[in-house]
Amino acid sequence: MIVLGIETSCDETAAAVVEETGDPLRPWALRANIVASQVDIHREWGGIVPELSARQHIRDICGVVEQALEEAGVRLKRGATEVRLKPDSPARAIDAVAVTQGPGLVGSLLIGVSFAKSLALYSQVPLVPVHHLAGHIESLVLENGEMLLPAIVLVVSGGHTSLYRVSTPGAYELLGRTRDDAAGEAYDKVAKLLGLGYPGGPVIDRRAGQGNDRAVPFPKTRLTHADRNAPHLPGRRDFSFSGLKTSVLRYVTLRRAALGLGEGDPLPDAEIDDVCASFQRVVVETLLDGLFDASRWYGAASVGIAGGVSANSRLRADARARGKSRELPVFIPGLALSTDNAAMIAAAGLRRYRAGELARWDGSARSNLRIDEFTN
Ligand code: KG4
Ligand code: ZN
Numbered sequence: 001m002i003v004l005g006i007e008t009s010c011d012e013t014a015a016a017v018v019e020e021t022g023d024p025l026r027p028w029a030l031r032a033n034i035v036a037s038q039v040d041i042h043r044e045w046g047g048i049v050p051e052l053s054a055r056q057h058i059r060d061i062c063g064v065v066e067q068a069l070e071e072a073g074v075r076l077k078r079g080a081t082e083v084r085l086k087p088d089s090p091a092r093a094i095d096a097v098a099v100t101q102g103p104g105l106v107g108s109l110l111i112g113v114s115f116a117k118s119l120a121l122y123s124q125v126p127l128v129p130v131h132h133l134a135g136h137i138e139s140l141v142l143e144n145g146e147m148l149l150p151a152i153v154l155v156v157s158g159g160h161t162s163l164y165r166v167s168t169p170g171a172y173e174l175l176g177r178t179r180d181d182a183a184g185e186a187y188d189k190v191a192k193l194l195g196l197g198y199p200g201g202p203v204i205d206r207r208a209g210q211g212n213d214r215a216v217p218f219p220k221t222r223l224t225h226a227d228r229n230a231p232h233l234p235g236r237r238d239f240s241f242s243g244l245k246t247s248v249l250r251y252v253t254l255r256r257a258a259l260g261l262g263e264g265d266p267l268p269d270a271e272i273d274d275v276c277a278s279f280q281r282v283v284v285e286t287l288l289d290g291l292f293d294a295s296r297w298y299g300a301a302s303v304g305i306a307g308g309v310s311a312n313s314r315l316r317a318d319a320r321a322r323g324k325s326r327e328l329p330v331f332i333p334g335l336a337l338s339t340d341n342a343a344m345i346a347a348a349g350l351r352r353y354r355a356g357e358l359a360r361w362d363g364s365a366r367s368n369l370r371i372d373e374f375t376n
Pocket of ligand 2: 132136157308339340
């Protein structure tokens with residue numbers, strides 16, 4: 001089977017083609033992975049503007065999908081008849097379309113969902129709705145092959161910081177999530193208040209490398225259990241990053257006053273490096289404490305990290321070091337599959353389709369979709 005994936009939940013318009021291999025340990029092969037990033041548009045505003053995001057998806061989606069099909073050497077079926085669109089179009093046609101149903105920005109999600117529906121209808125192939133975070137989890141399998149189970153996976157990006165247990169392939173149990181800011185969001189907000197621009201993750205990561213990570217004793221928020229509906233088990237853990245962000249703001253304001261700087265004036269470079277390093281140490285320790293505590297509690301056979309923040313150099317290095325000392329395999333995808341992409345959506349769609357739980361889907365985009373919701 002060969003699947004076209006479409007992802008438009010946030011600020012990347014993405015399409016990809018993934019094919020089944022027949023190998024149960026490495027079930028999927030990537031044939032094309034196209035991403036049109038909107039980061040330059042949102043940079044001007046210092047963050048993502050939902051209305052601009054939706055409009056840009058409309059401009060980009062046709063070209064992105066066409067490019068993915070072309071690069072993969074596949075075409076759309078036309079109805080049941082399999083007529084080739086052009087005499088020289090490839091013989092191989094896609095067998096299903098997978099699309100991100102949610103969570104995300106609703107106006108942006110709607111573009112992808114409507115487009116995917118039209119393609120599936122035109123081609124008379126199944127349409128598979130996918131949870132965005134199931135996609136991030138399956139990006140680990142797409143890149144490395146099936147995980148050793150049970151696995152604990154941390155999905156950490158600009159929009160999400162969530163911890164999942166995967167006990168059987170395709171079943172994702174939410175163990176905890178952030179109660180306020182996502183970790184990537186904290187990076188972006190701290191970068192903004194330091195005058196470092198948007199997005200904040202890459203620049204703070206770089207500046208942190210030059211600073212002293214013990215220079216400022218920012219507090220670490222440790223929540224002992226997940227709130228609301230989750231039972232209070234020690235292996236469940238929520239995160240919180242807004243207190244840390246406020247501490248950084250307070251510290252920077254005090255230092256500005258002490259140095260006689262005006263509001264909004266940048267601190268000296270060496271101080272910025274120290275703030276970045278100290279902030280980053282706390283974020284990384286908080287995330288890895290949650291991940292590895294859960295892995296111990298649930299007797300995990302492996303752990304994984306996915307999402308844009310998994311690009312962070314310290315998070316990667318410290319996760320590998322902790323995994324090594326516990327003899328626990330740590331899986332982190334490369335950059336192309338860790339930031340938002342449609343390859344992970346196609347892979348998760350294939351997983352879901354093969355699980356056979358789908359009736360004909362006629363749902364819509366859902367900005368607050370839960371991972372355990374049955375979406376038909
Ligand atoms: O997954 P992603 O591309 O988009 C979503 O938010 O879904 O993640 C983007 C986030 C941004 O908040 C960005 O600041 C953060 O990932 N990020 C990083 C790094 N590179 C990107 N955070 C920390 N260190 C990095 N090297
Ligand atoms: Zn994402």
